[in-house]
Amino acid sequence: MEITKIQLFSYRSYLKQEFEFKSGLNVICGKNAQGKTNLLEAVYFCVVGKSFRASREKEVITIDKDIAKIKVFIKKKTGTSTVEIIFSRNNKKTVKINGIPIKKISELLGEFNGIFFSPDELKLIKESPEDRRRFMDIDISQTTKQYFYILSRYNEVLQNRNKQLKTDIPFDELKNIMQIWNEQLADCALKISKYRQNFVLSLAPYAKKAHAYLTDNAEDLEVEYVGIKEQTKEDIIKKLESNLEKDLQLGYTSYGIHRDDIKVIVNGIDVRTYGSQGQQRTCALALKLAELSIIENVTHSKPVLLLDDVLSELDEGRKKKLLEYCQNTQTLITCTSFDYDVPHNLIQIHKEEV
Ligand SMILES: Nc1ncnc2c1ncn2[C@@H]1O[C@H](COP(=O)(O)OP(=O)(O)O)[C@@H](O)[C@H]1O
Numbered sequence: 188m189e190i191t192k193i194q195l196f197s198y199r200s201y202l203k204q205e206f207e208f209k210s211g212l213n214v215i216c217g218k219n220a221q222g223k224t225n226l227l228e229a230v231y232f233c234v235v236g237k238s239f240r241a242s243r244e245k246e247v248i249t250i251d252k253d254i255a256k257i258k259v260f261i262k263k264k265t266g267t268s269t270v271e272i273i274f275s276r277n278n279k280k281t282v283k284i285n286g287i288p289i290k291k292i293s294e295l296l297g298e299f300n301g302i303f304f305s306p307d308e309l310k311l312i313k314e315s316p317e318d319r320r321r322f323m324d325i326d327i328s329q330t331t332k333q334y335f336y337i338l339s340r341y342n343e344v345l346q347n348r349n350k351q352l353k354t355d356i357p358f359d360e361l362k363n364i365m366q367i368w369n370e371q372l373a374d375c376a377l378k379i380s381k382y383r384q385n386f387v388l389s390l391a392p393y394a395k396k397a398h399a400y401l402t403d404n405a406e407d408l409e410v411e412y413v414g415i416k417e418q419t420k421e422d423i424i425k426k427l428e429s430n431l432e433k434d435l436q437l438g439y440t441s442y443g444i445h446r447d448d449i450k451v452i453v454n455g456i457d458v459r460t461y462g463s464q465g466q467q468r469t470c471a472l473a474l475k476l477a478e479l480s481i482i483e484n485v486t487h488s489k490p491v492l493l494l495d496d497v498l499s500e501l502d503e504g505r506k507k508k509l510l511e512y513c514q515n516t517q518t519l520i521t522c523t524s525f526d527y528d529v530p531h532n533l534i535q536i537h538k539e540e541v
């Protein structure tokens with residue numbers, strides 16, 4: 188899958204502009220604040236139907252304008268298509284595929300596949316387990332619709348259980364009440380845990396391969412699912428029961444899949460705690476490239492790779508490898524200057540004078 192063209196109309200810093208992209212590496216070059224990230228944001232908007240940085244979507248409309256529009260032109264094995272998003276200050280946004288408005292954002296998913304990566308993605312490695320759980324949850328939800336429902340159910344039951352832990356009901360009575368919650372929680376937890384285990388198992392070899400490639404085999408990456416050890420519903424219930432006193436003291440449920448994590452290990456060391464910034468960035472990138480491979484496997488087509496400002500913290504060797512990788516995957520990469528001897532389509536960005 189490739190993007191051949193984008194048209195922008197009153198979108199952030201763009202009044203009316205069009206950019207064409209080629210296969211392989213497209214380098215979007217320009218000084219600070221010229222609109223490089225804005226351009227990638229617009230492209231990714233058409234992938235997922237939302238912004239990676241605007242919490243209030245109307246902020247993408249150029250100041251003083253009422254309507255903004257993005258239109259991307261996509262080339263696939265099966266033909267061409269377009270995705271269009273129209274923003275309005277007064278109405279909800281409209282998304283059109285081949286000119287026809289869609290009713291739900293879920294209809295957009297799969298129309299135009301892309302993977303986005305920016306320095307912010309480092310939080311995937313560095314920050315709390317919550318970010319890595321979100322990473323698993325988003326990816327699994329994309330291939331397994333029911334996963335999302337089970338997860339929502341789990342969170343609902345968990346909240347109810349936690350509420351019970353804060354009441355003053357006598358212990359024996361509480362133990363009885365908890366039976367219902369434990370039973371439901373265990374049922375969901377077992378399913379979620381299995382999905383996550385399988386997801387990490389399928390991700391691991393791709394991430395290992397991408398990482399070996401980026402580091403020229405100098406470093407070895409392992410990713411492991413860190414979650415509940417219990418493998419049956421009965422065992423999970425037992426564990427919840429035996430933790431009741433502890434949970435009462437804490438005021439929350441201390442055991443469960445809401446504590447899951449992914450361990451990222453490079454050459455035997457935990458990269459979250461001991462890795463250098465550059466190593467962490469390489470791991471985050473390897474995980475993203477692994478995601479790309481998984482989507483490619485499922486859809487039989489390569490997603491577009493969108494890389495915002497990623498060259499700065501990689502050493503020369505890793506930069507070269509990444510740019511080499513981009514030759515075979517359509518990539519849009521932003522930077523302030525580019526002097527690498529690799530085939531690329533250069534797109535210079537200057538802010539329009541208003
Ligand atoms: N809604 C908007 N209307 C007009 N200009 C905007 C809007 N949103 C952002 N901008 C402008 O876009 C510029 C930042 O663009 P950005 O893509 O982040 O730059 P960079 O090239 O450094 O990645 C800023 O100058 C900002 O003023």
Ligand SMILES: [Mg+2]
Pocket residue numbers: 223224225496
């Ligand atoms: Mg930027």
